[in-house]
Amino acid sequence: MSSAPSNLISLNLSATAAGHGQAARPAPKDRILRMEGIQKVYGGSIAVENTNLELYAGEILTLLGPSGCGKTTTLRLAIGLERATKGRIWFKDRLVDAPEDKVFVSPEKRDMGMVFQSYAIWPHMDVFGNVAYPLRVRRRKADEIRREVEKALDLVGLSGFSNRPGTKLSGGQMQRVAVARGLVFGPDLLLMDEPFSNLDAKLRDQMRSELKLLQRRLGISVLFVTHDQSEALALSDRIAVMQAGRIEQSGDPKELYYYPQTVAVRDFLGRTLNFNARIMARAHGNLTTVELDGGTICDVSGADHTSSAAVHSRCIASIRPEHVKVAPRGAESLAAGQVAGEILTLLFIGDRYEASIRLGNGMIATLYLPCDENWAEGQAVKLQLPAERLQLWKSEGAQ
Amino acid sequence: MSVLTADGGEKQGLFGDRLQLGAFLYVLLIAVIGFLVIYPLFTLVMTSFQVGALGRETTTGIGNWYEAFRNDQLSSAFWSTMSLSFARQGISLVLGIAIAWVIARTNLPGRGWLEVGFWVALFMPALPVTMAWVLLAGGKTGIINMWISDLFPIITEPVFNVFSWWGIVWVHVVSSTLPVKVFLLAPALRSIDSSLEESSRACGSSMIGTLTRIVVPIMIPAIVMVLLLGMIRSMQAFEIELILGPGERIDVYSTLIYRLVKQEPPLYGVASVLSILFVTLIIPFVVAQHWYGGRHSHSTLGGKFTARVQDLGKWKWPIFSVLLAIVLVITVLPLVMLVVGSFMKIFGVFDLPNPWTTRHWLAALSRTDFTHSLSNTLILGAGSAVVGMVLFSIIAYVTIKTRYAARGFLDFLTWLPTMIPGIVISLGFLQMFLSAPIFRPIYGTMWVLIIAVVLSNLTVGVQLIKTNLIQLSAELEEASWASGGSRLFTFYKVVLPLIAPSVIITGLQTFATAVSVVSVIAMLGTGPNQPLSILQLVYLDSGRYEPATIVGLLILVITILASLLAKLVSDRYGLGRAKMT
Numbered sequence: 001m002s003s004a005p006s007n008l009i010s011l012n013l014s015a016t017a018a019g020h021g022q023a024a025r026p027a028p029k030d031r032i033l034r035m036e037g038i039q040k041v042y043g044g045s046i047a048v049e050n051t052n053l054e055l056y057a058g059e060i061l062t063l064l065g066p067s068g069c070g071k072t073t074t075l076r077l078a079i080g081l082e083r084a085t086k087g088r089i090w091f092k093d094r095l096v097d098a099p100e101d102k103v104f105v106s107p108e109k110r111d112m113g114m115v116f117q118s119y120a121i122w123p124h125m126d127v128f129g130n131v132a133y134p135l136r137v138r139r140r141k142a143d144e145i146r147r148e149v150e151k152a153l154d155l156v157g158l159s160g161f162s163n164r165p166g167t168k169l170s171g172g173q174m175q176r177v178a179v180a181r182g183l184v185f186g187p188d189l190l191l192m193d194e195p196f197s198n199l200d201a202k203l204r205d206q207m208r209s210e211l212k213l214l215q216r217r218l219g220i221s222v223l224f225v226t227h228d229q230s231e232a233l234a235l236s237d238r239i240a241v242m243q244a245g246r247i248e249q250s251g252d253p254k255e256l257y258y259y260p261q262t263v264a265v266r267d268f269l270g271r272t273l274n275f276n277a278r279i280m281a282r283a284h285g286n287l288t289t290v291e292l293d294g295g296t297i298c299d300v301s302g303a304d305h306t307s308s309a310a311v312h313s314r315c316i317a318s319i320r321p322e323h324v325k326v327a328p329r330g331a332e333s334l335a336a337g338q339v340a341g342e343i344l345t346l347l348f349i350g351d352r353y354e355a356s357i358r359l360g361n362g363m364i365a366t367l368y369l370p371c372d373e374n375w376a377e378g379q380a381v382k383l384q385l386p387a388e389r390l391q392l393w394k395s396e397g398a399q
Numbered sequence: 400m401s402v403l404t405a406d407g408g409e410k411q412g413l414f415g416d417r418l419q420l421g422a423f424l425y426v427l428l429i430a431v432i433g434f435l436v437i438y439p440l441f442t443l444v445m446t447s448f449q450v451g452a453l454g455r456e457t458t459t460g461i462g463n464w465y466e467a468f469r470n471d472q473l474s475s476a477f478w479s480t481m482s483l484s485f486a487r488q489g490i491s492l493v494l495g496i497a498i499a500w501v502i503a504r505t506n507l508p509g510r511g512w513l514e515v516g517f518w519v520a521l522f523m524p525a526l527p528v529t530m531a532w533v534l535l536a537g538g539k540t541g542i543i544n545m546w547i548s549d550l551f552p553i554i555t556e557p558v559f560n561v562f563s564w565w566g567i568v569w570v571h572v573v574s575s576t577l578p579v580k581v582f583l584l585a586p587a588l589r590s591i592d593s594s595l596e597e598s599s600r601a602c603g604s605s606m607i608g609t610l611t612r613i614v615v616p617i618m619i620p621a622i623v624m625v626l627l628l629g630m631i632r633s634m635q636a637f638e639i640e641l642i643l644g645p646g647e648r649i650d651v652y653s654t655l656i657y658r659l660v661k662q663e664p665p666l667y668g669v670a671s672v673l674s675i676l677f678v679t680l681i682i683p684f685v686v687a688q689h690w691y692g693g694r695h696s697h698s699t700l701g702g703k704f705t706a707r708v709q710d711l712g713k714w715k716w717p718i719f720s721v722l723l724a725i726v727l728v729i730t731v732l733p734l735v736m737l738v739v740g741s742f743m744k745i746f747g748v749f750d751l752p753n754p755w756t757t758r759h760w761l762a763a764l765s766r767t768d769f770t771h772s773l774s775n776t777l778i779l780g781a782g783s784a785v786v787g788m789v790l791f792s793i794i795a796y797v798t799i800k801t802r803y804a805a806r807g808f809l810d811f812l813t814w815l816p817t818m819i820p821g822i823v824i825s826l827g828f829l830q831m832f833l834s835a836p837i838f839r840p841i842y843g844t845m846w847v848l849i850i851a852v853v854l855s856n857l858t859v860g861v862q863l864i865k866t867n868l869i870q871l872s873a874e875l876e877e878a879s880w881a882s883g884g885s886r887l888f889t890f891y892k893v894v895l896p897l898i899a900p901s902v903i904i905t906g907l908q909t910f911a912t913a914v915s916v917v918s919v920i921a922m923l924g925t926g927p928n929q930p931l932s933i934l935q936l937v938y939l940d941s942g943r944y945e946p947a948t949i950v951g952l953l954i955l956v957i958t959i960l961a962s963l964l965a966k967l968v969s970d971r972y973g974l975g976r977a978k979m980t
Contacts, residue, residue, distance in 0.1 A: 079881055081877050081880070081881070106880070107877070107880040107881050108880050108881070108882070108883045108884055108885055109883075111883070112881065113881070114877075114878065114881035116874040116877065116878055117874070118872050118874050120872065120874035120875045120877065120878035122875060122878075122879075122893055122897075123897065124896045124897055133879070133882050133884070133892075134882035134883050137882060137883040137884045137888065138883055178878075181878070181882065182881075185882075185883070191881075
């Protein structure tokens with residue numbers, strides 16, 4: 001694999017991102033976890049490559065990416081369940097993993113809390129036994145253990161469940177026990193590996209907001225791993241999108257959503273409509289005129305990721321579906337930035353319609369339509385593509 | 400093999416430098432197991448090329464090989480081994496599928512208890528059961544034949560004779576082959592989604608039609624595996640053939656090897672040649688089993704489902720009666736025969752004024768060889784169980800949960816004993832002790848027998864614990880490390896409690912094997928370390944049925960108790976608790 005430019009560059013991009021970056025970034029001395037040039041090789045295959053990561057006190061940083069992108073490996077490297085093959089990891093200014101310097105601190109010596117995807121509730125212990133385990137390992141006194149466990153269970157809303165066997169818990173309760181076990185000894189960092197993926201949708205939403213509340217109350221740092229973009233967007237202070245073992249881009253959720261820097265980030269976070277197009281003209285400032293395949297002329301004033309490609313070269317114009325304005329179409333001709341379409345199917349999903357619309361160029365777009373209009377299948381519509389919401393990308397295959 | 404595939408870059412284990420001691424112990428483990436498994440085979444090969452009587456000057460040559468092939472005993476042993484194995488496997492498979500299905504998937508009354516009956520039968524050692532069948536149908540003096548000729552004076556020849564080809568098949572089927580089939584197939588059948596059966600019924604197929612058209616085809620991978628495993632075990636059978644074979648001059652490989660060593664002068668060289676041929680005969684079946692198992696391991700199990708039972712309707716009670724009769728014949732009948740036999744003045748003759756006596760018991764209990772053997776048996780059982788539990792758990796843990804290099808080789812070593820018949824292990828060990836003076840000090844001690852028994856149980860024991868360990872999610876251990884628990888603390892507090900049921904069952908199973916085993920120690924346990932099972936063989940071989948009955952009864956009671964205890968543990972704690980993964 002070729003060596004990529006350091007991912008650290010993209011980490012600090014937030015300041016350049018049109019004011020959407022977080023205003024108050026904690027000073028570097030509040031750094032809880034720092035990974036530098038981390039590589040992890042299994043057998044012959046590279047799981048994580050040249051990854052840099054910094055986690056500050058009191059923030060939730062989410063590693064987001066499709067399965068197999070190396071996000072769980074990165075988490076396991078942080079706690080020491082895997083050993084890095086290159087690079088350095090510091091936890092609170094203590095070097096915990098550095099293969100070049102022959103430094104490795106085993107997971108039980110790192111004092112981080114961790115919540116596993118399967119919760120890993122020990123079935124031969126009751127709730128109390130599970131939560132008390134980290135304290136017993138640390139040889140705390142019996143009355144202190146009892147007090148701390150009660151406190152932790154209270155925190156996750158499970159007081160009174162002490163004597164429930166580990167096997168007699170629902171998914172949500174196991175989840176809470178796992179969180180209590182991760183927090184009970186007061187770590188500065190909690191690692192969470194897809195903790196909500198085994199819960200049903202409703203419970204997942206509830207646990208999400210509970211976790212954020214809890215984290216704000218305790219001021220603890222959380223390194224969170226998920227493949228669920230809405231979970232990442234809702235929960236995180238910062239997100240690092242991973243792809244094929246590298247961090248593609250990181251920043252706060254809005255920044256990533258509105259200003260993706262790479263195709264992978266764009267396609268992974270939310271949906272986009274992508275139109276093949278050709279650059280017609282470049283005006284001063286940020287304005288570009290393109291012709292979509294099918295003949296529509298559009299102005300584009302959003303981000304340009306084509307490295308200022310020359311006029312007449314091909315490109316892709318993309319837009320988030322929610323930014324497309326759909327209106328019924330009469331006999332009038334189309335204005336600039338408008339695409340004709342026909343509603344193929346219309347699904348009523350409660351608060352809105354989900355419509356499949358065939359565009360003039362044959363493309364089929366899925367868009368949401370408001371309920372206050374009378375839409376019908378077969379109806380002719382026009383799609384307005386606002387210039388400031390359109391972004392230009394390099395044409396696929398023309399990299 | 401899996402040695403080089405996963406984690407190529409990281410073979411040190413998670414904790415690298417701190418596990419230097421662990422790595423050393425690991426190497427030691429591989430060396431010891433490797434030596435004990437491979438060296439006896441190596442000595443067999445060496446001995447096969449040593450021509451001349453043992454203890455005198457020998458030369459190297461192929462005389463033994465020539466001798467073995469010249470003798471037509473070899474080919475007749477081959478045909479007997481194969482025909483006996485195929486016959487009883489065929490019969491047991493058909494019966495076993497039907498019985499397992501009825502037990503696992505229908506509303507048969509008392510099906511749980513019937514399954515316990517097959518479980519007990521599985522544990523019942525072959526020799527005492529053979530003894531019971533000799534009392535029942537052993538030629539003219541067999542109790543059944545005596546009754547028949549009393550009822551129909553015109554019949555003078557024995558109708559049922561276990562000293563025959565069919566007799567051998569029969570005793571095998573009732574004592575082990577059929578119970579094994581039910582024991583292995585019932586759980587596999589339980590794992591089939593019942594909606595597959597129900598949709599067949601909904602399509603208009605009858606219950607029998609569903610069984611033959613849906614259930615059996617789905618079960619083919621499991622059935623093939625059970626059949627191959629059964630062939631491997633059948634070909635290695637020893638004691639039943641040894642007792643019942645002489646009636647029709649039937650010898651199989653294992654008994655032929657035994658006789659060659661026991662005769663005067665012993666022909667170790669020819670026996671070694673036969674042992675090597677014996678192992679090569681079994682290897683294709685072991686290879687086939689691994690190959691097939693590797694290809695079809697995932698094909699029967701579905702995801703989440705409810706296993707509803709089928710209604711047998713009016714057939715419920717007739718089928719129940721037949722199964723109950725079978726269970727009684729394979730478990731209670733042999734036991735009762737031995738008890739009754741041990742208290743009768745003349746076996747099977749009830750019309751004496753006073754047919755009962757305790758004379759045999761008093762005689763047996765006052766014999767020193769009897770009490771001595773009893774204590775040997777208990778030492779052998781307990782010793783093998785303890786050594787086995789520790790060794791099997793370590794091997795299972797290392798192969799499943801660590802990343803040491805050459806784990807695959809260790810795995811292979813644990814599989815090797817399946818393809819070595821007990822009698823060959825016995826001969827290999829014997830020759831190891833005879834040829835290498837450094838092992839002499841332990842020759843004739845209980846340690847020899849414990850090592851042989853543990854080795855012969857290696858595959859099953861490790862497999863049992865491995866099955867349990869695999870179900871244990873890695874995250875359960877990792878959660879403990881993340882919580883601050885050291886590797887040792889984690890093993891003690893998290894891993895061990897969770898695999899305890901399978902470790903205990905493995906221990907009980909090893910204990911039961913050690914108490915009843917014959918072939919593995921047939922050439923090793925004949926001195927002061929002679930246990931009950933060998934004592935019984937000696938009594939039987941010399942025709943002293945009364946003391947043999949009493950010894951057999953004791954072995955039977957001990958193993959049945961162990962089996963019931965194992966069943967209790969497995970039902971109480973379950974092999975694989977819910978929500979472990």
